[in-house]
Amino acid sequence: MKKPNIAVIYFPGNNCEQEALNAVLASGMDGKIVRWNQRKDIENYHGYVIPGGWAYEDRIRAGVIAAKDPIFKIIKKEAEDGKPVLGVCNGAQSLVECGMIPGLKDKVEMALAPNKNPFISGYYCTWVFIRSEQEKNSCVFTKFTDKNEIITIPIAHGEGKYVTRDKDLLQKLIKNKQIIFRYSTKDGKVEDKFSTNPNGTTYNIAAICNKKGNVMAIMPHPERASFVRQLPDITQIKNNAIGRISEEEKPAPARKMFESMKKYIEEEII
Amino acid sequence: MPKTVEMVVGLKVPDTTAITALQTLQKLGFNKIKDVRRTFYYKFSVDGDLEDFKNKISKVDILVNANKHTFDFEIKSKDYIPILVKNIDDDGNGLLSTLKNRLGFINLKKAESGVLWGLLINAEEKESRKIADKAAKDLLVNENYQEFMIL
Numbered sequence: 193m194k195k196p197n198i199a200v201i202y203f204p205g206n207n208c209e210q211e212a213l214n215a216v217l218a219s220g221m222d223g224k225i226v227r228w229n230q231r232k233d234i235e236n237y238h239g240y241v242i243p244g245g246w247a248y249e250d251r252i253r254a255g256v257i258a259a260k261d262p263i264f265k266i267i268k269k270e271a272e273d274g275k276p277v278l279g280v281c282n283g284a285q286s287l288v289e290c291g292m293i294p295g296l297k298d299k300v301e302m303a304l305a306p307n308k309n310p311f312i313s314g315y316y317c318t319w320v321f322i323r324s325e326q327e328k329n330s331c332v333f334t335k336f337t338d339k340n341e342i343i344t345i346p347i348a349h350g351e352g353k354y355v356t357r358d359k360d361l362l363q364k365l366i367k368n369k370q371i372i373f374r375y376s377t378k379d380g381k382v383e384d385k386f387s388t389n390p391n392g393t394t395y396n397i398a399a400i401c402n403k404k405g406n407v408m409a410i411m412p413h414p415e416r417a418s419f420v421r422q423l424p425d426i427t428q429i430k431n432n433a434i435g436r437i438s439e440e441e442k443p444a445p446a447r448k449m450f451e452s453m454k455k456y457i458e459e460e461i462i
Numbered sequence: 463m464p465k466t467v468e469m470v471v472g473l474k475v476p477d478t479t480a481i482t483a484l485q486t487l488q489k490l491g492f493n494k495i496k497d498v499r500r501t502f503y504y505k506f507s508v509d510g511d512l513e514d515f516k517n518k519i520s521k522v523d524i525l526v527n528a529n530k531h532t533f534d535f536e537i538k539s540k541d542y543i544p545i546l547v548k549n550i551d552d553d554g555n556g557l558l559s560t561l562k563n564r565l566g567f568i569n570l571k572k573a574e575s576g577v578l579w580g581l582l583i584n585a586e587e588k589e590s591r592k593i594a595d596k597a598a599k600d601l602l603v604n605e606n607y608q609e610f611m612i613l
Contacts, residue, residue, distance in 0.1 A: 248482060249478070249479075251478065251479040251482045251483070252479060252482070252483055252486075252601065252602060253604060256601065256604070257482060257486055260486055260489070260490060260601065289604070300604060300606070301606070302606055303604040303606035303607040303608075305549070305551070305606070305607035306549065306552075306607075308551065313556055353607075355606055355607050356606050357605060357606050358606075
């Protein structure tokens with residue numbers, strides 16, 4: 193069977209493209225880092241990952257210059273045809289700034305605003321817990337994730353607070369089952385307070401998908417939690433594996449997002 | 463009664479953000495926009511001697527670094543349409559606290575900050591303001607967390 197082939201789209205200033213590609217390859221897909229100006233044949237890929245970093249140095253606003261790049265017109269068209277698109281951190285910011293997330297209207301409906309937490313302003317980097325909000329299979333990236341499953345995952349951003357001025361939008365997102373992951377405690381309790389909610393984001397939102405479920409913007413980094421060796425020592429799974437290379441190279445829970453992407457492509461795209 | 467002081471801080475070196483904004487706007491079809499400038503904007507409410515405050519605030523390295531910044535206490539837009547962008551939920555308390563508690567500006571009552579864009583537009587005044595409004599909405603501002611004002 194033909195392997196899914198993923199384009200990891202690199203914009204000047206990104207810095208997570210190699211980790212994203214590693215997660216793609218480890219999940220059993222083929223992939224390539226494709227520069228923003230190599231648009232020729234981009235539509236031949238089966239799916240797209242927009243990695244994290246600081247595209248265009250976050251000039252004006254995080255993700256906005258990348259969002260205006262012509263390559264996004266092609267990606268948007270391919271997503272409308274059903275191909276999966278995963279935007280991580282800065283990639284998530286671009287998906288929001290180009291209107292693909294939440295994608296209910298043909299305009300920018302949300303923003304990823306500067307973090308707000310009581311102790312630290314600006315960039316914040318730590319390990320957090322996110323809870324899966326939807327039933328398995330509800331979106332392209334959760335085919336192997338149970339509802340209420342907790343995933344240990346890192347965040348590293350200065351602008352991760354999902355906000356909107358549309359008073360009805362949150363209810364629409366809940367009703368449409370577009371909120372895929374929310375920040376929670378280790379036990380899965382969603383508390384709207386620091387440090388459970390690390391950046392003051394609305395409704396503890398960590399990841400949102402479009403209505404169709406094939407485009408997801410996630411602020412935490414699944415590619416940095418795709419191998420057991422990447423997890424912090426405090427996690428049971430890492431603790432059990434320390435000192436045994438074969439165990440440390442095994443997949444960590446966040447890799448399921450990439451494996452889910454693979455399964456979807458095999459079932460629906462190829 | 464506190465008095466108001468506005469301060470704009472610009473870069474001595476070429477501002478790559480302003481250049482990127484210009485290039486992006488032109489790619490988006492704003493061909494009448496010929497130049498973009500950007501400065502940091504501060505507004506302070508101060509008790510006491512204003513000249514003394516201005517003298518001191520312009521020497522605070524966190525706002526003005528004499529090696530790379532220029533500053534002014536009035537907005538000189540000349541032919542540029544000025545657009546002031548602020549984050550809606552930035553109450554300025556972080557900046558106020560730093561200046562007051564750490565740097566000794568005890569007469570400071572309130573501090574606000576934002577980004578002041580300047581657009582040089584090749585059009586009549588009325589059309590220029592319309593273009594500036596659209597450029598703000600299409601690129602310079604995300605109204606889900608920011609607000610803007612064309613001055």
